[in-house]
Amino acid sequence: MFLKPYVPQSEEMVQIMDPNGNIVKPEWMPNLSNEEIIEMYETMVFSRIIDEKILQYQRQGRILTYAPNLGQEAAQVGSGFAIKQTDWVASAFRELGVWLRKKAPLYNILLYWYGNEEGMHMPEEVRILPVSVPIASQLQHATGLAYASKYRNEPDVTLGYVGDGGTSQGDFHEALNFASVNQTPNVFIVQNNQFAISTRRAVQTKVKTIAEKALAYGMPGIQVDGNDIFAMYAVTKEAVDQARNGGGPTLIEAYTYRLGAHTTADDPTVYRDQEEVEEWLKKDPIDRLKKYMLKAGIWDEEKEEALRKEKSEIVKSEFTKVENSEPVALEAVFDYIYADKTSIQKEQYYKLKALQEEVE
Amino acid sequence: MAVLNLIEAITHALDYEMGKDESVVVYGEDVGFEGGVFRATKGLQQKYGEKRVFDSILAESSIVGSGIGMAINGLRPVVEIQFSGFMFPGYNQIVTHAARMRNRSRGLYTVPMVIRMPYGGGVRALEHHSESLEVLFAHIPGLKVVIPSTPYDAKGLLLAAIRDPDPVIFLEPKRIYRAFKQEVPEEDYTIPIGKAKVVKSGSDLTVVTWGAMVRDTQKAIEIVEKEGFNIELIDLRTISPIDQETVVESVKKTGRFVVVHEAVSSYGPGAELISIINEKAFLHLEAPPTRVAPPDIIVPLPKGEHHYLPDVNHIAVALRQVLKF
Known part of the structure; x- marks a missing residue:
């Protein structure tokens, strides 16, 4: 529907729902039940509330560094809803909506950002590789995951996420090339949030759209309004189905905007004006879907209030659990370097343990 | 004489050498407009223009590799890797080319460049932001590895590194970037590389x-x-x-x-x-x-x-x- 006729250089991104919540392309509207639409909305709101709460905790000094997802919820949740629970995801560090969609326990997510790697020991069924900080490197893993699925004739598809800045790394290009050459069941999602920390998209690459980079690797590339959850869902679904049916990889550019800071260590007022942020606030992906749902008569302010209250309570109680979690034991920092501690590590461990006990 | 912390001493040294030597160029991720995530290059783009101080693309291999070419062709690049834990895409260029160009060309082509990287732990950061990887460079013949511990030394060592005829890995202990201030002379001085x-x-x-x-x-x-x-x-x-x-x-x-x-x-x-x-x-x-x-x-x-x-x-x-x- 989208992939074949679409010309990635055209700058005409796929949009199904406009910022006022009106369906502008009814013929493209995905076949979603009201319950599914509400679930998507709830996941986006959950993501937003988690971000807001963590930022509040961060200001209170209760959490260290955090990378918020503000404004990118539709890009994440929309694409995340287009895959199955059994599909794989190789994420970077700003994909909270996907983690939530894949049933990652909030406790784990919060524990990780609290500064304890134990949080990344997710339940096996989540099937998302741990947070990957080195930019774009995870896309290479996405191709290997997909190759292994294809090798065993398993139906799983692997989604790889990266940012606009990440498309400059060699790893991005190598991953796309590998996927295309080997026709692996991959879908690559570029969350083009317009910034690599302070560096603007226009400084990062001279192409008109990031989607057109796909052409160099002989795969479809498509630019999508990343703040339109229906468009994100519909396009990803088509790409995922194609990949699952042996049709090879796709590059999707989710055109969105990072409303918050890169991380809490960053101050975006140094490099952008509030007016620009205000413009993008008008295109907020959550408000957009809410407007649609209100018009469709499947949502009201009472439900909204109840949802926000419920999700806030969940974040509060899970974060309390995190704050009350056991301190990181000396054993824990040795346990997972190898399957078995080396003899030198054992010696180092006992020496440190004795030293720590002596201090106490 | 100015009283500066370590990061300010680095900015001052870069500023000093850029003013003195037109062949010095400075770039890296977020280095230009913003002045770097630690503000080491703050104000330099405004002062020296985008040709000499710029935001690189987000690719460490490109940062190092293009620097090698510039150095061979008469410039003195001082590039920044945002955190040493992210240098690995650039490590290929550092080890296979920066360290070897002099030997490979029997002295015809040389790489007088500086690769600055904040390094070290104790800053309670995310993964890959706290490593101390000095031996990965020190083990490579052809590279010099420098680590200042005071603002005074930071300026003297950085000026010596920029003027050095060979590639210098300049590791900055970010835990003490702003830990204390010290008098740093505004005039020219260097601290010899290779001297404790x-x-x-x-x-x-x-x-x-x-x-x-x-x-x-x-x-x-x-x-x-x-x-x-x-x-x-x-x-x-x-x-x-x-x-x-x-x-x-x-x-x-x-x-x-x-x-x-x-x-x-x-x-x-x-x-x-x-x-x-x-x-x-x-x-x-x-x-x-x-x-x-x-x-x-x-x-x-x-x-x-x-x-x-x-x-x-x-x-x-x-x-x-x-x-x-």
Whole structure:
């Protein structure tokens, strides 16, 4: 529907729902039940509330560094809803909506950002590789995951996420090339949030759209309004189905905007004006879907209030659990370097343990 | 004379050399418009323009690789890798080309460039933001590796690095970027690469360290000296090439040696120093040369990081052990 006729250089991104919540392309509207639409909305709101709460905790000094997802919820949740629970995801560090969609326990997510790697020991069924900080490197893993699925004739598809800045790394290009050459069941999602920390998209690459980079690797590339959850869902679904049916990889550019800071260590007022942020606030992906749902008569302010209250309570109680979690034991920092501690590590461990006990 | 912290001294040194030498160019991720995530290049783009100070694309291999080309063709690039933990895409270029161009071309082409990287732990950061990887560079013939521990040294070493005819890896201990201020002369001065500094002379024990550990080690020495000892402290300042003479002469005098570092213990820089001492001062030794270093583990995230870095007490315990051997 989208992939074949679409010309990635055209700058005409796929949009199904406009910022006022009106369906502008009814013929493209995905076949979603009201319950599914509400679930998507709830996941986006959950993501937003988690971000807001963590930022509040961060200001209170209760959490260290955090990378918020503000404004990118539709890009994440929309694409995340287009895959199955059994599909794989190789994420970077700003994909909270996907983690939530894949049933990652909030406790784990919060524990990780609290500064304890134990949080990344997710339940096996989540099937998302741990947070990957080195930019774009995870896309290479996405191709290997997909190759292994294809090798065993398993139906799983692997989604790889990266940012606009990440498309400059060699790893991005190598991953796309590998996927295309080997026709692996991959879908690559570029969350083009317009910034690599302070560096603007226009400084990062001279192409008109990031989607057109796909052409160099002989795969479809498509630019999508990343703040339109229906468009994100519909396009990803088509790409995922194609990949699952042996049709090879796709590059999707989710055109969105990072409303918050890169991380809490960053101050975006140094490099952008509030007016620009205000413009993008008008295109907020959550408000957009809410407007649609209100018009469709499947949502009201009472439900909204109840949802926000419920999700806030969940974040509060899970974060309390995190704050009350056991301190990181000396054993824990040795346990997972190898399957078995080396003899030198054992010696180092006992020496440190004795030293720590002596201090106490 | 200005009173500056370490990061301000780096900015000042860059500014000074850019004003003096038109061939100096500065770039890296977020280095131009914003002035870098640590603000090391703050104000330089406004002062010297986008041609000389710019935001690179987000690709460490490109940052280093293009720098090599510029250096060969007459420029003096001073590039920034945002955190040393992210240098690996650029490591290929550093090892396979920057370090080898002089040898490969038999001296026809050289790479006088500086690769700056904030490094080290104790800042309670996310993964890949806390490593001490100095040996990964020091092990490569053709590279020089420098680590300042004070604002004064930071300026003098950075000017020396920019003027050096070979590639210099300039590792900045980010834990002490803003820890303290010091008088930094506004005029020209360099600190020779390959020369250690005797921070404090003493007769009973030689302690060698560098970077952020200098301050922690100083505190440990103060504690132990109250127990009646007299300790010599050497700030290595250059990891490669090592100033063998200063270290060996000191150990010949004191007969005892401790090295303190942030890099993991196995195959760490301490191993090299102890090897040099065994070869050159063995008959003067009165105790086994000892290293104080983190265990062989990946730097834990903040909640477990206290298990990694040796603290003042840990260092003091080691000093006493060697003194009382």
